[in-house]
Amino acid sequence: MPTNRGKRAIKWSSLYVILGICLASCDQATSTLPIYGHREPVERNVDGKTVIDTIYQTIPDFNFINQDSATLTQAFFDDKIYVANFFFTHCPSICPTMQRNMLKIYQEYKGDDRIAFLSHSIDFKYDQPHILKAYATKLGVDNDQWQFVNGSKADIYGISEKYLVYTAEDTNAPGGYDHQGYLVLIDKDRRIRGAYDGTDDEQVSKLQADLKILLKEQNPGS
Template sequence: MKCSHYLYVPLLIGGALFSCTSKTDRKLPIIGERETKQRVVDGETVIDTLYHHIPAFAFLNQDSTMISEKNFEHQIYVANFFFTHCPSICPTMQRNLLKVYQKYKGDERISFLSHSIDFKYDSPSVLKSYATKLGVDSEQWQFVTGTKKDIYGIAEKYLVYTKEDASVPGGYDHQGYLVLLDQQRRIRGAYDGTNDEQVAQLFIDLEILLNES
């Protein structure tokens, strides 16, 4: 049985819709479709809820090293989609994510994952140069590339729209959401990375999720 908790972006606006900043014991929602399954334990029926989560993945990072979901085990992380020569929303989105990175730099509970949607140009060396210029100097923030099928496929799992489109500036159309994942790779919030109010909400919701964890 499935419930209609699937909020496909652009309706996925951010944690500000769901969280309460005045209660430190507040829990964030789990976003996406969910499925219930029944099983019998000691003669009694137990209902389990299976939540939408990011599946296993493997991508090449800025250091030409393959990384997977195992690199994020037992961590909260923030993911997004961008490309290095993006002329529109990416510079603002990445600068705002950099603020979050700088606050939590060295905090082993939190990581960051940026997926390039330009599978043609954004090689590991290009991503490395981009990360260095941005001011990222640790493995806490990974920049990854992969095939079009794999990158665009995983974007759908994050509920983020991405598309190769020659008619738009830069040749790629995508949404600038910063997606907050818990330790089970479940989506707990999404925030417009170009909107200062929503980025501020991400800071608040990160603390809520850390307290929950």
């Protein structure tokens, strides 16, 4: 039986293959980013001709409670690019560094309504709205551009799979939860356009550069 770390490696092995193919075929000079995740071809008829389209993996509809005790759905992110991650407020390991790096990007784009941020707590027991609110305030978040949410274990852990991020309740992990520290870049069509190690300065710089590329791609007139 694979360990949690083994399961995590297995889960990501197929994604790495996809990433390798995408990166090999994508040139940054084209000013576009690859689309990650599962995909499937579909046939449709256009003017009597068969055309092959691709359906890409997308983030599904969701319903969570945010730091202001309000319901947050995918509608908040309509027509926005956003950066998402998974954390918990009393995390003693990677979360402080990951969230500080997320904060840098938030501060860079603060007030820009084209961009939003979303942090999902994986501690469904402790991280109630008032805890999330205190955490956000202490971090330096003072507008609704960065949302902090919680929900049931099934909902939070289920949606983490859609972001291709590993999360687990694990008594052997620091703080009782095991998770990856990826900052995941989502476009206006809810497709995954990049995943970056939020604890690595070089990866965070890559996210900042890719975010600019995606903004130009999806807001060509701005």
